[in-house]
Amino acid sequence: MKIQVTSDDVSLFHLAIRYFNDAMQWWRIAEKNGLSDPDLTGFDVPVQIVLPDESLAYGGEGLPPS
Template sequence: MANTIKVTAADRTLYHVAAAHLGDATQWWRIAQLNGLTDPDLSAFATPVPLVIPATDSSLASGVPGVAA
């Protein structure tokens, strides 16, 4: 089930968000894809921006598609 959170520049990067919410920083691309982002840098977000966080996917062992841990 997807969650929505608000992020700002204080959250630093999607790597940090993925680590905190998905338990795997390498899954940052899933958050980016779901929210139409291409850059993991959040420094441009001065005001809170909502992001949809995907459900945890344990089938992505390393977080990167096609790469096994």
């Protein structure tokens, strides 16, 4: 699913809370979009972000792979 990020979405933490009810899932959104930093304030908005499949967002304990 593609979403449009606005100036209200200052980080991937915000998106993860909104779409997955878990801020710690930010890294899954980052991984899907080739990002390494959860901060979105440097982007010119609007930006298209692809969300991972919701079932994949809860596939682990919410921590990025080591």
